[in-house]
Amino acid sequence: MAIIKLENLSKTYSSQVEEVQALKNINLTIDKGDFIVVNGPSGSGKSTLLNLLAGIDEASLGDIQINNISLSSLSDRERTELRRNKIGLVFQYFELIPVLTAWENVEYPLLLQKVSKSERRRKVDRILEQVGLSKMAQRLPSQLSGGQKQRVAIARALVTDPEIVLADEPTGNLDTKTGEKIIELMLNLNREYNVAFVIVTHDLFVNKYAQKLIEIQDGILKIKEVNEYA
Numbered sequence: 001m002a003i004i005k006l007e008n009l010s011k012t013y014s015s016q017v018e019e020v021q022a023l024k025n026i027n028l029t030i031d032k033g034d035f036i037v038v039n040g041p042s043g044s045g046k047s048t049l050l051n052l053l054a055g056i057d058e059a060s061l062g063d064i065q066i067n068n069i070s071l072s073s074l075s076d077r078e079r080t081e082l083r084r085n086k087i088g089l090v091f092q093y094f095e096l097i098p099v100l101t102a103w104e105n106v107e108y109p110l111l112l113q114k115v116s117k118s119e120r121r122r123k124v125d126r127i128l129e130q131v132g133l134s135k136m137a138q139r140l141p142s143q144l145s146g147g148q149k150q151r152v153a154i155a156r157a158l159v160t161d162p163e164i165v166l167a168d169e170p171t172g173n174l175d176t177k178t179g180e181k182i183i184e185l186m187l188n189l190n191r192e193y194n195v196a197f198v199i200v201t202h203d204l205f206v207n208k209y210a211q212k213l214i215e216i217q218d219g220i221l222k223i224k225e226v227n228e229y230a
């Protein structure tokens with residue numbers, strides 16, 4: 001089942017000096033439970049694609065549909081709401097709130113959704129256990145390793161039960177062994193919750209986990225490989 005559809009999507013950045021066509025006529029369907037890895041050289045359009053998928057930026061041409069709803073038909077507030085409910089985000093530098101504990105960082109998106117206290121407690125405890133961090137719940141981000149911080153960020157992305165998690169270079173700030181564990185964790189969560197992942201990465205080791213491997217070059221998207229999981 002398609003959760004996101006990109007149709008003839010283009011993005012042009014215009015300034016007084018020049019126009020950059022960052023994405024050129026992209027077509028892509030993301031199905032429920034997909035595990036998509038996106039490669040591409042610096043400046044090829046990867047972050048632009050993630051920003052459009054997340055509704056952070058708007059396409060110049062073409063359409064993005066999430067659950068058959070066209071993003072362009074929504075107001076800014078409705079787009080924010082959709083992002084909050086359907087999309088989880090994971091970043092290279094974790095982006096945790098430094099004055100909140102691991103537990104409170106994961107709780108935060110549920111507060112925005114006005115989820116009740118008992119439900120928040122249940123959901124945060126459960127997801128922290130799944131990412132292997134129950135014992136570190138009361139630590140501040142500064143008291144955690146890079147890999148542990150990324151686990152907190154993954155728990156925060158998943159605690160709202162999103163349909164899709166968008167990850168921008170999630171292993172970029174981790175050593176290879178820790179990075180590999182983080183991708184394996186994402187894959188396990190992908191299978192357990194049937195939530196789709198789109199992972200943008202320069203780390204080639206991630207490619208072997210891809211169910212769909214995508215490459216962007218000069219704003220043009222190519223599907224390089226599609227694997228069925230055993």
Ligand SMILES: Nc1ncnc2c1ncn2[C@@H]1O[C@H](COP(=O)(O)OP(=O)(O)OP(=O)(O)O)[C@@H](O)[C@H]1O
Nearest residue numbers: 013014020022040041042043044045046047048049
């Ligand atoms: N806000 C902007 N204004 C003008 N041009 C932009 C803007 N953001 C990106 N670009 C240009 O669009 C193209 C695609 O950029 P994008 O950031 O999507 O690439 P990327 O593949 O994510 O690169 P990297 O791997 O270095 O992060 C580049 O040529 C970039 O210079």
